[in-house]
Amino acid sequence: MSAAKTILERLAGDSLPDWHLVESALRRKTLAPGECLFLVGVAHPVVYFVKSGVIKMVYETYDGDAWVKAFAAEGRFFASLAGLSPGGVTSFSAVAACSTSVESLPYPLLDQLGDKHPQWQRALRKGFELYGFRKEARERDLLTLSAEQRYRRFIEEHPLIAERVTDRDIAGYVRVTPVALSRIKARIKLRQREENDAS
Amino acid sequence: MSAAKTILERLAGDSLPDWHLVESALRRKTLAPGECLFLVGVAHPVVYFVKSGVIKMVYETYDGDAWVKAFAAEGRFFASLAGLSPGGVTSFSAVAACSTSVESLPYPLLDQLGDKHPQWQRALRKGFELYGFRKEARERDLLTLSAEQRYRRFIEEHPLIAERVTDRDIAGYVRVTPVALSRIKARIKLRQREENDAS
DNA sequence: ACCGCTCATTAACCCAGGTTAACGCTGACC
DNA sequence: GGTCAGCGTTAACCTGGGTTAATGAGCGGT
Structure with missing residues (x-):
């Protein structure tokens, strides 16, 4: 069973149709500590699912500082929202914080499935809801x-x-x-x- | 034309069915500067649309400090994500930063419409996407x-x-x-x- | 006109964190 | 085994922001 399936079905609260389309688009990747998953500023409409290990999402400033936006460990999904929309580019880099293995899916496929099946649309909506929810908590911590x-x-x-x-x-x-x-x-x-x- | 309709149709990129259901659930409210829209820690599954003026969303700490999470001016929608899910409570307060008028909709209605019509599900998903996108930018500013x-x-x-x-x-x-x-x-x-x- | 209130500014003092640099540890590579 | 690089710690110094308090401007209420 892929990590992506577990995570997405938990979001949908349901089984997801046309899974074979997803299965064949799924890519697996293993990263050594410090290895880069994607860089900031590139078109990269991809959603990642962490199978094991830890990915850090990093903002880099002009003067060379690197601030960690978030960590994602096993069972988490993530993407740069800015990089998902057509024409958009990623707003941060993603780097393995230790030995890590991930799965990835192209976002356009998910978007299509959303238009086709209500279960998928619901899963995506819940995904964004959860993502926003986490950001909200992080923002609160930084502020207060x-x-x-x-x-x-x-x-x-x-x-x-x-x-x-x-x-x-x-x-x-x-x-x-x-x-x-x-x-x-x-x-x-x-x-x-x-x-x-x-x- | 209501502010809510303009905002939601822009999100959907389409006209929205069953609008009469929304119309009759829509509430309008006018607030004087400093007047409170909702308090932190209450069940409040409501989405707001700002018609004119500015709403500030405020985190309060035990020691009495108040930090401003975000402002919402005309044309913006907002809600406490934590307060939308069943059983959840708001994670911040919303207060008028100047004379402000808003419209509100109960979230359960939007959720129902989402299950019924793909156009609505899409609008909701885009809404969360946009919300997350804004949080992401705010988080980056606070970090970098x-x-x-x-x-x-x-x-x-x-x-x-x-x-x-x-x-x-x-x-x-x-x-x-x-x-x-x-x-x-x-x-x-x-x-x-x-x-x-x-x- | 007067009061009382809140807000913005300024000064004085203090402290947490930034910066730079030195030191020791560990682990990778030869 | 030796070298080298990166990490964590500690010390010294500096600075930006917190805290408190005083001052003055604006404003609604009477």
């Missing part, structure tokens, strides 16, 4: 939490990702430099020690 | 730009909103305190004056 709070939340909510990616990438996700993250970790450790001493 | 850059971009891209809302709200959107925004503005003005003197 401090750097230390964002770090703590990430460790709590994604311990399995945290142990597989470098601190450098975690820093990029928390939106601080690696140096600052190191200080934050030291601060937390210090406070824990103080609490233990007090008790 | 400095406070000053975020301010400049906001002024450039939304001059018509900027002139209708308070600096306090702009500060909340840029994610700095009003004091810091004032300093940023002073810094920009100072630099402009220096440039003029040099020439």
